[in-house]
Amino acid sequence: MRITLVGSRHFGVTTLNMLREHGVPVVRIVVADGADRLASAAKAAGIDVVVQANPKLVVASEIAPETDLIITAHSHARVGQDALAAAKLGGIGYHPSLLPRHRGKAAVEWTIKEGDPIAGGTIYHLAERMDAGAIAAQDWCFVKKGETARELWERALAPLGLKLLADVIDYATVHKALPAKPQDEQFATSAPSLS
Structure with missing residues (x-):
């Protein structure tokens, strides 16, 4: 691989x-x-x-x-x-949200801004539209009360991304393919930069 x-x-x-x-x-x-x-x-x-x-x-x-x-x-x-x-096999990326929710550069910040009690990460297929490709793997975590975006990223979302990437690479190594589940567009939200 x-x-x-x-x-x-x-x-x-x-x-x-x-x-x-x-x-x-x-x-x-x-x-x-x-x-x-x-x-x-x-x-x-x-x-x-x-x-x-x-x-x-x-x-x-x-x-x-x-x-x-x-x-x-x-x-x-x-x-x-x-x-x-x-x-x-094309390309994959890690996005720190439960896609299709919070597509965009500021996903973690929007998770905090919107008071989401649950956050997550998604390994997705790179596609023409940003963060819109099929899902290869996904998992979630709780958001602690009062947690900042940086704290959530460092505590849970960055380690989750590494684990999910490793899982998808292991799958691809064995199967010579990537898992793919289309995103449900009716639940898509955007997370543009807050600055």
Whole structure:
């Protein structure tokens, strides 16, 4: 299972570390910013790093040859259809909400803002529309009273994302396919940036 990892920041690095500990070959890292900590971690591990030509779009030429699966981890770039077609199984990402609820950049913040008693995470297929692809895996957690978005992310949602990614990769390794359940559009809500 050859992975191209598209991402950034702390969650990108923890995803890279989880994949390496899991024995999954990460053949390339794609970042929007060459100074990002994920790029530094990849270079230190001897992994090829490519900086996106357009920080908002990942294209096929930026995906490593013979990639089986593209994984996004804290990436706000859209992975183009040509890039998805360059990987045998396409691509998946982690979204810190129970999709289709809270699609968008500020899912955790909206979970807190709306007073949701339950939060969750979803591994979803990358698609043309943001956060709208089929669901590969999903799980939930309770939100503590008074918890901030950052506290919820660090306590529950980031670890949940790593676990769900590992589960989906294990499934794909065995079955040479990804689970896929369409999202129910009638329950879709958006979570645009609050700033």
